[in-house]
Amino acid sequence: MLIFRQLFDASSSTYTYLLGDRLSGEAVLIDPVFEQTRRDAALLYELGLQLRWTLETHVHADHVTGAWLLRDRTGSRIALSCHGGAKGADRLLEHDDRVVFGERYLEVRATPGHTNGCLTYVLDDQSMAFTGDCLLIRGCGRTDFQQGDAATMYRSVHEQIFPLPGNCLLYPAHDYRGLTVTSVDEERAWNPRLGGDSSVGDFAGYMKNLGLPHPKKIDVAVPANLNCGQPAEGLADAGDPHWAALTFTFGGIWEIQPHVLEEAGERVQVIDVRQPEEFDGSLGHIRGARLIPLDQLAARSGDIDAGRPVVAVCRSGTRSAQAVVMLQRAGFSEVANLAGGMLRWRAEGCAVEGGAA
Known part of the structure; x- marks a missing residue:
């Protein structure tokens, strides 16, 4: 086919x-x-x-x-x-x-x-x-x-x-x-x-x-x-993020895999955009994550450190993809979505705080 x-x-x-x-x-x-x-x-x-x-x-x-x-x-x-x-x-x-x-x-x-x-x-x-x-x-x-x-x-x-x-x-x-x-x-x-x-x-x-x-x-x-599009030396990856190994999706979003985020540690700030009951619920949350629900993100984006890379997190990666778009509109250049959200984070055995055993 x-x-x-x-x-x-x-x-x-x-x-x-x-x-x-x-x-x-x-x-x-x-x-x-x-x-x-x-x-x-x-x-x-x-x-x-x-x-x-x-x-x-x-x-x-x-x-x-x-x-x-x-x-x-x-x-x-x-x-x-x-x-x-x-x-x-x-x-x-x-x-x-x-x-x-x-x-x-x-x-x-x-x-x-x-x-x-x-x-x-x-x-x-x-x-x-x-x-x-x-x-x-x-x-x-x-x-x-x-x-x-x-x-x-x-x-x-x-x-x-x-x-x-x-x-x-x-x-x-x-x-x-x-x-x-x-x-x-x-x-x-x-x-x-x-x-x-x-x-x-x-x-x-x-x-x-x-x-x-x-x-x-x-x-x-x-x-x-006439050079088959070969760029000047050093420009082949111009514009690509260097703060972590990210994947660009066809939907236009940079994503970070759970193990990459876990290895990044405190160099990256994690913004959890779920509701408070989800943050404290059965899936738990990533250690050090900051809770800013998606419906509050636009108003509170000024509270986020624009000098450090940001990773947005939600249950499945859907709401956090929208959070990435919102943060980019607010002027954040180093921002990515956690691929698969907390469901994938837990499935891959990454450390959580709270949540069900």
């Missing part, structure tokens, strides 16, 4: 696609974004997937790829077009290559026109394809810089994408209107630039008169992406 997720980076309007083979647990990511590597790694972990490949549809001009960071964190490998000009990839892809993950594979189709190194990835059963900036939803990528050529793009679309089955779903690298997916039949019929009876001359005239502004991040993104 195929696992499929469409992810979005709002700042660059970039879609990242996760495809996983449930049986083997192997996965690929298409067009990962540098700032979203924590999110992507968390999703892989929560779905029980091992990332085998990060794939680029092209050398992007609007965001920096997360490929290098993901390789550093997960051991994945980087693949992109042999015509992209990038250094540091583990594999340079050519037309008709296959990228295998478990029992599934993506077929590589060269679709230049936006750049020389543009690729479209077609799933083995041709039920979906990932078109990058070559074909967007009722549009296409620009052809006025970075080796762009309108006639080449026209041929790429009409020779490599439009011949796919009509019900093949097409997933672009970007959308700026909130649209998520289209199909070959739709774009053949309704794409105002490339569909219907449009000729290569019609398309070239359309693209010549787009008048688009220069991409905002091009001066940073292109050089970085």
Whole structure:
């Protein structure tokens, strides 16, 4: 069974696609974004997937790829077009290559026109394809810089994408209107630039008169992406917490495991956000924990030492996850949720005060 997720980076309007083979647990990511590597790694972990490949549809001009960071964190490998000009990839892809993950594979189709190194990835059963900036939803990528050529793009679309089955779903690298997916039949019929009876001359005239502004991040993104997104030395883990070994969840919360919190000792302040009867009830509480019920936390956040890391605790980890969000809004930067709450704390044999035997 195929696992499929469409992810979005709002700042660059970039879609990242996760495809996983449930049986083997192997996965690929298409067009990962540098700032979203924590999110992507968390999703892989929560779905029980091992990332085998990060794939680029092209050398992007609007965001920096997360490929290098993901390789550093997960051991994945980087693949992109042999015509992209990038250094540091583990594999340079050519037309008709296959990228295998478990029992599934993506077929590589060269679709230049936006750049020389543009690729479209077609799933083995041709039920979906990932078109990058070559074909967007009722549009296409620009052809006025970075080796762009309108006639080449026209041929790429009409020779490599439009011949796919009509019900093949097409997933672009970007959308700026909130649209998520289209199909070959739709774009053949309704794409105002490339569909219907449009000729290569019609398309070239359309693209010549787009008048688009220069991409905002091009001066940073292109050089970085020609290095597969490798950051400057010392920046690979920039922004990651160093006060404890934490796990970032797909829900956007930093979590600490019970044994890690127990080892941290007094370096960390524990805020229990349950009600008083729970704090003194059958589960007991963590030694040294301070009781501030969740419904009082916003008003009393000023009573918490902002100079020491904070761990929020509740029965199961649900209310304390909300406590983390509230504390972050209040300006706390070093804050985490106890994974599994007091239920997990007790189940793992960690020390408690009070509670039932």
